[in-house]
Amino acid sequence: xxxxxxxxxxxxxxxxxxxxxxxxxxxxxxxxxxxxxxxxxxxxxxxxxxxxxxxxxxxxxxxxxxxxxxxxxxxxxxxxxxxxxxxxxxxxxxxxxxxxxxxxxxxxxxxxxxxxxxxxxxxxxxxxxxxxxxxxxxxxxxxxxxxxxxxxxxxxxxxxxxxxxxxxxxxxxxxxxxxxxxxxxxxxxxxxxxxxxxxxxxxxxxxxxxxxxxxxxxxxxxxxxxxxxxxxxxxxxxxxxxxxxxxxxxxxxxxxxxxxxxxxxxxxxxxxxxxxxxxxxxxxxxxxxxxxxxxxxxxxxxxxxxxxxxxxxxxxxxxxxxxxxxxxxxxxxxxxxxxxxxxxxxxxxxxxxxxxxxxxxxxxxxxxxxxxxxxxxxxxxx
Amino acid sequence: xxxxxxxxxxxxxxxxxxxxxxxxxxxxxxxxxxxxxxxxxxxxxxxxxxxxxxxxxxxxxxxxxxxxxxxxxx
Amino acid sequence: xxxxxxxxxxxxxxxxxxxxxxxxxxxxxxxxxxxxxxxxxxxxxxxxxxxxxxxxxxxxxxxxxxxxxxxxxxxxxxxxxxxxxxxxxxxxxxxxxxxxxxxxxxxxxxxxxxxxxxxxxxxxxxxxxxxxxxxxxxxxxxxxxxxxxxxxxxxxxxxxxxxxxxxxxxxxxxxxxxxxxxxxxxxxxxxxxxxxxxxxxxxxxxxxxxxxxxxxxxxxxxxxxxxxxxxxxxxxxxxxxxxxxxxxxxxxxxxxxxxxxxxxxx
Numbered sequence: 001x002x003x004x005x006x007x008x009x010x011x012x013x014x015x016x017x018x019x020x021x022x023x024x025x026x027x028x029x030x031x032x033x034x035x036x037x038x039x040x041x042x043x044x045x046x047x048x049x050x051x052x053x054x055x056x057x058x059x060x061x062x063x064x065x066x067x068x069x070x071x072x073x074x075x076x077x078x079x080x081x082x083x084x085x086x087x088x089x090x091x092x093x094x095x096x097x098x099x100x101x102x103x104x105x106x107x108x109x110x111x112x113x114x115x116x117x118x119x120x121x122x123x124x125x126x127x128x129x130x131x132x133x134x135x136x137x138x139x140x141x142x143x144x145x146x147x148x149x150x151x152x153x154x155x156x157x158x159x160x161x162x163x164x165x166x167x168x169x170x171x172x173x174x175x176x177x178x179x180x181x182x183x184x185x186x187x188x189x190x191x192x193x194x195x196x197x198x199x200x201x202x203x204x205x206x207x208x209x210x211x212x213x214x215x216x217x218x219x220x221x222x223x224x225x226x227x228x229x230x231x232x233x234x235x236x237x238x239x240x241x242x243x244x245x246x247x248x249x250x251x252x253x254x255x256x257x258x259x260x261x262x263x264x265x266x267x268x269x270x271x272x273x274x275x276x277x278x279x280x281x282x283x284x285x286x287x288x289x290x291x292x293x294x295x296x297x298x299x300x301x302x303x304x305x306x307x308x309x310x311x312x313x314x315x316x317x318x319x320x321x322x323x324x325x326x327x328x329x330x331x332x333x334x335x336x337x338x339x340x341x342x343x344x345x346x347x348x349x350x351x352x353x354x355x356x357x358x359x360x361x362x363x364x365x366x367x368x369x370x371x372x373x374x375x376x377x378x379x380x381x382x
Numbered sequence: 383x384x385x386x387x388x389x390x391x392x393x394x395x396x397x398x399x400x401x402x403x404x405x406x407x408x409x410x411x412x413x414x415x416x417x418x419x420x421x422x423x424x425x426x427x428x429x430x431x432x433x434x435x436x437x438x439x440x441x442x443x444x445x446x447x448x449x450x451x452x453x454x455x456x
Numbered sequence: 457x458x459x460x461x462x463x464x465x466x467x468x469x470x471x472x473x474x475x476x477x478x479x480x481x482x483x484x485x486x487x488x489x490x491x492x493x494x495x496x497x498x499x500x501x502x503x504x505x506x507x508x509x510x511x512x513x514x515x516x517x518x519x520x521x522x523x524x525x526x527x528x529x530x531x532x533x534x535x536x537x538x539x540x541x542x543x544x545x546x547x548x549x550x551x552x553x554x555x556x557x558x559x560x561x562x563x564x565x566x567x568x569x570x571x572x573x574x575x576x577x578x579x580x581x582x583x584x585x586x587x588x589x590x591x592x593x594x595x596x597x598x599x600x601x602x603x604x605x606x607x608x609x610x611x612x613x614x615x616x617x618x619x620x621x622x623x624x625x626x627x628x629x630x631x632x633x634x635x636x637x638x639x640x641x642x643x644x645x646x647x648x649x650x651x652x653x654x655x656x657x658x659x660x661x662x663x664x665x666x667x668x669x670x671x672x673x674x675x676x677x678x679x680x681x682x683x684x685x686x687x688x689x690x691x692x693x694x695x696x697x698x699x700x701x702x703x704x705x706x707x708x709x710x711x712x713x714x715x716x717x718x719x720x721x722x
Binding site: 025027046047049051053055056057059060063064065066067068069070071072073075089090093220221222223224226227228229230231232239240 | 496497500502512517518519520521522523526529531532533534536537559712716719720
């Protein structure tokens with residue numbers, strides 16, 4: 001393997017991976033702590049003949065990438081909490097119109113302007129429920145640069161596979177940390193391209209009729225099939241409808257194409273779970289801390305294990321239930337007031353054994369913070 | 383230029399919503415709304431083929447057929 | 457009709473009310489497309505939300521019915537990614553200038569080769585006749601039962617100030633001008649704005665006692681004049697019709713193509 005190792009920021013890793021996945025169109029708006037993604041895209045994209053757009057806000061950024069996706073390009077935008085809030089309506093459009101795209105949220109402290117230069121994991125539920133109405137969504141995350149590379153590529157692959165927007169939940173800490181990353185050669189990680197229809201010109205093409213395998217072949221805007229795309233409930237040609245049967249079918253399709261493939265979408269890492277009495281569950285930057293605690297306690301012979309989630313939505317409830325089946329207690333480590341912890345409580349058989357170890361003051365959660373919570377759980381005081 | 387010979391008014395009755403624009407702006411008072419509030423060429427022989435009705439119709443319901451019609455009017 | 461081939465006839469009769477000017481705009485816009493013999497496979501129509509936005513469903517182009525105010529933002533991505541496509545953005549006045557105002561001025565500034573058509577009926581029709589930023593003062597609307605006190609935008613002045621390189625205005629009465637200006641706009645290599653005053657007899661006309669659709673159209677004839685006409689000098693209240701600006705300036709996609717060249721050779 002002739003890998004190239006670089007010592008770069010997480011935000012730069014994200015750009016490298018997006019280009020590796022075939023991205024050639026990016027639009028964004030400056031916002032801390034994601035701006036390095038736009039800056040690096042602006043530098044890299046013209047070199048490969050790709051397009052970079054700095055738009056007037058985050059709303060137009062996500063709108064324009066959807067437009068570019070419709071003409072057949074792999075697209076992405078990147079932002080942080082406030083910009084992610086602005087994008088929510090259009091995110092729902094991408095869900096409804098089934099437009100492949102990747103939205104990166106480099107999380108910072110919120111609500112509102114919050115803590116622009118400090119890390120947080122407060123947008124987990126926003127990623128799930130930020131846009132209105134019932135819908136399914138895919139959200140991925142990563143704790144280190146090597147995984148961030150893989151998860152970014154996966155985000156593009158899943159966007160194409162399921163014809164859907166995919167959210168990549170980064171955080172300020174992952175985004176701004178510099179650490180070595182091996183940049184894989186082309187071909188090392190599989191890339192899923194746009195599935196285009198084979199229906200010839202002049203023959204009725206149904207942009208919204210799933211194949212037997214559930215996938216929906218697309219036709220580029222500017223190509224031989226002229227069809228309609230709308231955020232309204234629509235029929236298999238993309239035209240608005242109020243037919244109850246069609247509406248029922250579409251909302252179920254939009255949910256099922258993601259939820260019924262949760263097992264294919266689920267990504268995770270596990271450490272020492274086979275005999276763990278205490279299971280830590282974490283993700284993103286917090287998983288670095290959790291892994292440190294587990295490693296150090298294991299050296300002392302304590303039976304701790306870590307389940308690191310790399311896909312948060314659809315929530316891998318079955319995986320969590322299975323991995324926690326023999327745990328005496330479960331500790332969710334995250335940098336918010338408790339988000340994934342609620343999903344874990346819903347997933348496991350004995351939710352009263354689920355505890356939260358968090359930190360929300362803008363500082364990175366430390367092993368000492370986690371150990372303090374563990375002492376409390378054991379009734380040993382702080 | 384000689385007056386173009388009008389072959390007829392093609393009116394899509396199901397598209398016409400009876401707004402009366404064609405009736406009001408026809409320079410030769412050719413059109414009327416019938417009992418069902420649909421545009422109809424009551425005095426078709428007076429038509430000079432100016433296509434004002436065709437162009438102003440918001441329902442895109444009217445087409446004037448001219449002899450050797452090449453639709454090249456503007 | 458020659459324009460039949462550009463229409464999705466199965467969706468007619470259309471959704472608009474009797475006498476709505478939007479239908480006349482569709483009618484004469486398609487004539488512009490026909491006269492230019494544009495290839496339907498290279499035409500994209502991007503609309504927002506509202507009465508105006510339904511126009512995209514009726515044309516047999518690639519059609520994208522987006523979100524309220526966002527048509528130009530989606531269109532920017534389409535044009536930037538595939539500059540060979542002709543992109544038309546029909547918008548309502550509230551759509552383009554209230555919720556979409558920021559996208560509108562930035563699209564003017566960027567000068568990407570997109571044709572924006574503002575179908576200005578001075579009212580939110582789809583939602584039941586609320587006043588818009590184009591209503592102006594003294595107008596009765598469902599959200600202004602005691603008449604509006606808001607001042608209105610002047611779309612052409614706003615477009616000119618924001619840097620649009622083609623700006624024109626006409627009305628649903630002046631159908632020949634609709635075709636002419638849209639034709640010019642489609643051929644213009646830069647961002648074009650065509651404002652078309654369009655009657656809404658249902659909500660604007662009825663509440664403001666302006667009569668039915670033919671009466672409202674007669675007002676467009678009476679209350680407008682050609683740019684720089686003698687009539688305008690005698691009566692400054694008249695609204696001017698015509699081409700306010702038509703000038704060549706660097707087009708965004710062409711400039712970006714240059715930038716790519718520079719980077720790749722440098």
